[in-house]
Amino acid sequence: MSRLLGVIDAATVMGGLQDLTLNRSVASIPFAGRYRFIDFVLSNMVNSGVDSVAIFPKHQYRSLMDHIGSGKNWDLDRKRDGLFFFPPNFEPNETTSIGSFSRLEQHIEFFKRSHQDYVVIASSYVIANIDFEEALAEHLIHDYDITEVQHNGKSLEIYVISKALLIELIEGRRSSQFISVSDVVKQPLHNFKIGAYDHKDYTAIIDSIPAYLNHSMDLLRHDVWSRLFTQDRPIYTKVKDEPPTKYSSTAQVSNSMIANGADIRGSVENSIVSRAAKIGKGSKVKNCVVMQKSHIGNDCSLEYVILDKDVRVLDGTSLKGTAEQPLVLRKGSVREAAMVKS
Template identity: 20%
Template sequence: MKPSVISIVLGGGRGSRLFPLTDKRSKPAVPIAGKYRLVDIPISNCLNSGFNRILVLTQFNSASLNSHIKNTYHFDIFSKGFVDILAAEQSTDNENWYQGTADAVRQSMRHLDKYDYDYILILSGDQLYQMDFKEMIDFHIENGGDITIATIPVNSKDATGFGILKANDENQITSFIEKPSADLLPDWTSEVSDDMKQQGRDYLASMGIYVFNKKVLRKMFEEDKGDDFGKDLIPNAINNGYNTLSYQYEGYWTDIGTIGSFFEANMDLTNELPKFNMFSNSPIYTRPRMLPPSKINGSFVNKAIFADGCIIMADKIEHSLIGNRTRIEKGSTVIRSYIMGADYYQNTEDMAENDAKGIPNIGVGKYCYIENAILDKNCHIGNNVRIIGSKHLPDGDFKTHSIKDGIIVVKKDAIIKDGTVIP
């Protein structure tokens, strides 16, 4: 019998570490891989696993995320499936906004009363991975779990940024520590596969993916008023004797928490054999835009991904992602960059008006050089512009762009005039 599951995707907090990409949108709404949004990843994993009842909890900068979900995920009238939004709300019982991951789910539980379910699958909205959640749910049921946490082996460098746990031979978690300091790590190694050991990945990190029995979660919320799963509820559940299991996953998974990690995850997609496989039998679902195929004229292209509706006349594009509706004029070079594209096409009247005002059109102008950069949507890049990121650059925030982790991020709708050099 198929398990009865409700999936909850956490819409994320302010996303300050992904600024300026999160200046006008929430983390799960950030475009990834040229044509998707981050939230498409957990939703697609749910649908590919056979779980089609999904709630997305939103709070900060949620307008574009709400619009994307509304325009993307439609089920026929004979299906019980849905992807619905639960926006943070004040009530007579609680006047506070979400204070953390656990508090977000706690405040939303009253909306789940109308559904019949036995298990709650809780997911983050800002991670890149492919996982069959059916296998995780089956593991949870077969081992009599109250709570199951998806875990992944990590190395000592990464371990200090995650919740680290130890489990016994029966995969029961015996101890948990949130973001341990480096001096504590020697006591937190775990038994992992030989392949993971050879890579120096000796620590089991929580992936922020949880399965709860319905009754167990409700009881925990009554007993524990903590705001966060990783900091509060999970450690307390282990100490209070709940059967908390580790479901060890060894596939590709990355937490899109910073500009650096976001950029590298996207750049890896352009490699010949990327770690994340978009070309699989488990599709990533997203909004169908009915755009024309991309057109490329006279360009040298190597290890690049083009989304739909692009017009490319560049001299050279290498190791780069080119998003929907991108226009790049002749003589320009783009290397190791992510150009997110545009939300709309400009017509001839728009272009004439821009010319009269001395404003570049949306896209990349003539004879530009762009390297180690992210161009957010609807950027107006003039002619002879140079944008070159480098690891030696200090972080900073400016009117038209920010510098994070050596990557230059041109802000959404920014206007970069002819001849500009950044930095």
């Protein structure tokens, strides 16, 4: 029986990702062709033996609920423990920092009824493959009050804490003035013993559009992919039945990830193409992320462009961003070639 209770704080608001969060939460941003951000931390918990996970969203969480469903794809659809989804009550000026006590307090009975003695509270925008059992072991060996998971000294906003202390902090939030677990860790004036667990393997903190594109491109490197997606600690996601990818005789693909159901008739280089996306004949797509069901017409040229879901790029359109400032085409938008005045 697991000693850890999982909490995913999906209430994060990232201004740098605004173009991708107009219709969804940060946790449900598509990544790596067939995954969502939340798949990584949720899979990390399941692979660490966590069999009870609570998700606390705040904004635009319909797509997140649709993706997670009953938790079946993570083996969390069970009678005892399993997956819990706790939409928030409205509270003005509530913090979005990780482990908000006011947000957790709305469901305090969940924590009191849980049989686990320790809690791992995690953000949803970190892409990594972390063993939380190792983090708990570090926590217990050093008798920390709160252990912060870090990578190269930088906080991943993932914390291990005893359930008893968490409940104490939640119930005492008005007198202590602490607003979240993150706040306790960052405040210098208290008597809590704060420690760190260093996750040494590949880690991506995605808090901006350039970071999203650059870390997406990281996945095209075999050394990164093989460290993130391992056989013994797989990353799970919602299963969709799609036909195989279709490559026409005019298709040219190099150093790219192409998901099931895609239709490739043009050239794709250093790019990630999601399920059911289409790239027309004569089109050139380079250093791009093409999300689900987006259609690129014939004779187009795209470089350093992120196409959200259901985008249409009409025939003959040329679009170019840079690695430092990628061009984002918002969900459901249509782009066409600029008219040339005579």
